[in-house]
Amino acid sequence: MSPEIPIYSINAYLYCKYRYYLEEIVGLSRENKHITKGALINEIKTKKSSTKNWKKIKKIFVASEKFGIYGYIDNIVKTPEKTKIVEVKKGKSIKPFESDVIQLVAYMMAYCETYSEKPENISGILKYEGSKKTFRIHFTEKRLKKLYDITRDIQKIKNGTYIPSSMYTKKCKECSLFEICQPSEKEKSKMKIMPSKFDKEPIFIFKHGVFIGKSGENFQISYGEEKVSIPSYKIYSLNIFGIFSISKQAIELASKNNIPIIINSSYGKNISVITPYFSKNNFLRIKHLKKVENTEFKMELTRKIIYGKIKNMEIFLKKKKIKINFLKYKKALLKEKEIGKLRGIEGAATKEYFEYYKKLIPENFTFKGRKRRPPTDEINSLLSFGYTILYNIVYSLILSIGVDPYFGFLHTTQYGRASLALDLMEEFRTLLIDSVVLSVINKKIIKKKDFKKDVSGAIFISQSAKKIFVEQIFKRIKKKHYYKPAKISIEYIRIIEAQIRMFQKAILDEMEYIPFTIER
Ligand code: SF4
Missing domain, CATH: 3.100.10.20 (CRISPR-associated endonuclease Cas1, N-terminal domain)
Incomplete structure (x- = not known):
């Protein structure tokens, strides 16, 4: 078996299989105080470590084909006959953790295979900084069997034949991936989703x-x-x-x-x-593609996305004191059994919405209805540019979370089209773009002179006004709104991110997708 499993990851697997999956397959990793401290201790010990009459070797590469593992050993001390592999851990443990022991045994095994060393000449030293305890570790049949079983299990996760699930345990409190993982003891459908806190x-x-x-x-x-x-x-x-x-x-x-x-x-x-890669998570992509082909899932998700969009358009207009009732569309959504007809409902509701939106535009601007390519008036120009900004935000968030942005549900798969980004921005178009367009023209932040006509008659926003417009969009996406699934108020941008994570969990059958809607 070719060595494909980094030895350090065995510890993550033994800590929690789901954590291993998130870190190594999904490609997520978050430094927390424990991880950082652990790394620091290793560095300090590497510099200080010295034992009389023993030769010290630092940082060597080892691999084992038998177990399919590889890694770097930080500290080795040896005589011509004996070799000690030293692993320093943070923590105040007064007895060796099984995960640390198995990880050390993996390094010892890989060392034997790489340097054709006899196992009886190798021993491991496990040191805990906090408790100042040191343990000598040897090969045992039980430990080698355990290592073998673990590496087989990890292979299954890597090749996508097994995906572990999250479950709340006392370890979760200390886990650096807690916010992303959101483990639950409850039923999957009742799982809570939380946006992560990283401020990028x-x-x-x-x-x-x-x-x-x-x-x-x-x-x-x-x-x-x-x-x-x-x-x-x-x-x-x-x-x-x-x-x-x-x-x-x-x-x-x-x-x-x-x-x-x-x-x-x-x-x-x-x-x-x-982009370096869409996602390391091929298993997630396979699940995603299967869901795209699954008519029932596709209908359900499309229905929910359209419902979210329609409800947000309706509430937005009502807040502007426009009397409308989109109940007919919402009722039709529940009845329809064909995806094409669902898309038709979305089209009809959006068309009607823009008929009302027109009434909110000041008289000095022209807006005869939504025209995409090319925009033939200032309002269409602002809307199109604003949606592009929103698309870029959603698209890059989807990529950073590790989902493939090209396979959507409401939007059909087309060559080069990031359909999922278009799907997941639907709930936010009105809230983050249409509202900002109204605000910048009503407050005269952007004026008629900020537009120009090109030879084809299309109207475009000037470079300087683009910058101002984007700043206003960013002000809006940084505004907080109550996010029901997490029961907290958070910035819109974090809500978008949380919705993408919810979508990710939905394609893994871990929870249901709930569209984001505002209340009256
Ligand atoms: S939060 Fe808990 S279940 Fe989730 S990865 Fe961490 S330890 Fe595992």
Whole structure:
């Protein structure tokens, strides 16, 4: 068996199988105080470790084909006859944890195989910093059998034939992935979803001629004499509109931090995406594709997304004192048994919504109804550009969570179209874009002079007004709103992220998707 399992991950597996799955398959990992401290201790011990008459070796690569494992051993001390593999752990344990023992046995086994060493010449030393306790570990049949069973189990998770599930245990309190995992002792359908707390931002660049470079772990964005430095850990996507250049080092920094670089034309048309990978999680992608082919699931999810969109349009108009009643659409949604007809309901409701939306536009602007390509008036131009911004935000969040953005349900699969991003932005169009369009024109933040007509007669927003408009959209997406599934008020951007996580759990059959709707 080729060595494909990193030895460090065995510890995560023994801590919690679901955690292993999230870290190694989904590709999530969050540093917490415990992880950081553990890493630090290892570093300090590596520097200080010294034993008289023994030769010290640091950081060597080992692998075992028999177990399919590989890794780096930080500390080895040896004489010509004997070898000790030293593993230092944080914690105050007064007896060795089984997970630490098995991990150390894995390193010892891989060392034997790599250096053709006899097992009887190898021993392991397990040290706990907190309790200052040291334990000598040897090979036993029981431990080797356990290691063998674990590596077989991990292989099944890796090749997608087994997916562990989350379950609340006392370990969860200390787990760095708690917010993402949301373990529950309750039924799956009643599981709560929580947005994660990491404070990353999408970055939008609109100026032509910008250069994106790298300095240390920061992106250096230069435009003539202007220079801005942004730490990579604060970003989850780079969204570029117009002409730019970028260094290879900046692309590498983005790839290393799983930051997609989304390249758009200056009018907002998506041209390309540089992304390290959609998702390491092939099993999730297979499940996702199966759900796309599953008519019942597809109908149900489409129905819910459309319901969320219609309800938000209705409440939005009612808040603007427009008397409307979309009950007919909501009732029709429940009855329809064909996906095409569901899409038809969505189209009809949206058309009617824009008939009312028209009434909210000040007289000095023209808006004869929604026209996508090309926008023929200022309002359509703002709406189209705003939806592009929202699309970029949803698309990059989907990528960062590890879901494939190209397979949707309400929106059909088409060549190069990120249908899932279009699906999952539906609930937010009115709340985050239509409302901001009204706000910027009513408050005269954007005026008629901020638009220009091109040779084809299409109306486009100027570069300077784009920046102002995007700032206003960001003000809105940073606003907090009550999020019922988590029973807390959080920023809209975190709500979008939580909805994507909910979708992810829905395709894994771990919970039902509930559309996000606002209340009156
Ligand atoms: S929160 Fe609990 S169930 Fe979830 S990954 Fe962590 S330890 Fe496992």
